[in-house]
Amino acid sequence: MHRPTTAIIDLESLAFNLRSLRQFIGAGTKFLAVVKANAYGHGAVECARRLSHEGIDWFGVSLPEEGVELRNAGISEPILVLGGFWPGQEELVIDYRLVPVVFNIEHASLLDRASARKGLVSNYHIKVDTGLGRIGVRCDQINEFAAALRQFPNIHLDGIMSHFAAADDPEEIEFAIAQMERFDRAVAQFREVGFDPAILDMANSAGTFAYPSSRHTMVRLGGLLYGLTDDVLPSDVARPKLKPVLSLKSRITQVKVVQMGETVGYGRTFKAKRTSRIASVPIGYGDGYPRSLSNNGRVIVKNEYSDIVGRISMDWTLIDVTDVPDAQPGTEVLLIGSSGDHLIKAEELGKLDETISYEITCGIGSRVRRIYI
């Protein structure tokens, strides 16, 4: 036996979302599934295996080590390393057939020399900074950068990419359009000096739907594949049906009767207004369940919502089951997921925690067992 706190990952829903997105976007656009940060907490290897089975074109990870994990699990699709590599990792990148994003000449040079030593030509993609201001070659430095790249015979420019700053925000349409125009200009500048990249991509989940013309040859989808939508897409864009992939469950450990006026939890922040039945649930901020939900969030017990009462601690959360008379030790508690017509989405937790759903799912800790169905 083990602690009953588990994240259930529904791989059927993941596959459904991919098919649904494909059907909506249409053939002709390649799909890169972003599985960085353990697939936003959903389990990179298991999700990648299923997406591979569904015929995904590319995978995207953040760091080379994440790509190595996928290769060791038998994933054979091309893998784009969105954050590039760190000096010293160039041989690892080559040995594991990872395609790094490059945004400075030093990295291009390291990759070129390592490729020469191994007697091969390595693919890489260039990241252009069109306005996010994070990694990427600035748009006013494309000409020099492209010229400098021509000195490397052992690397091949396979793709050019960029990343939106605010594709989800309808008030930032002008900026997003400016980013798309800068991207087009940058691509033209690379072409003028003889490069011929096969892949052009700039759209994340929000960009794919808010700006269809940003899809180019490939879209890079993370959040939508995992069925996260409310805080990902602008509210007014047409979208296909998508299903949440992750649910989070536990079981009641103990139920006790607390008299009116008694308090529960650290800091005594909850005082019972009536004779109450309070249940202890074995999950806490040590599992990534946000402490900010103290006296604020809710869970589902036997098809009823129950309030979180008192402070969430590292290992325990207290809930009020006064109105769920048959709640007892062993009764299932749904923290994220749906049951009957009751639903708690990761987006709801994100909002209560003043963050986004991605941080909620990414934050579900390694103490929480993942079960794949």
Ligand SMILES: *Cc1c(COP(=O)(O)O)cnc(C)c1O
């Ligand atoms: C994380 C990431 C994505 C995916 O973004 P979503 O909003 O999850 O679709 C796409 N591109 C890059 C460069 C990223 O870092």
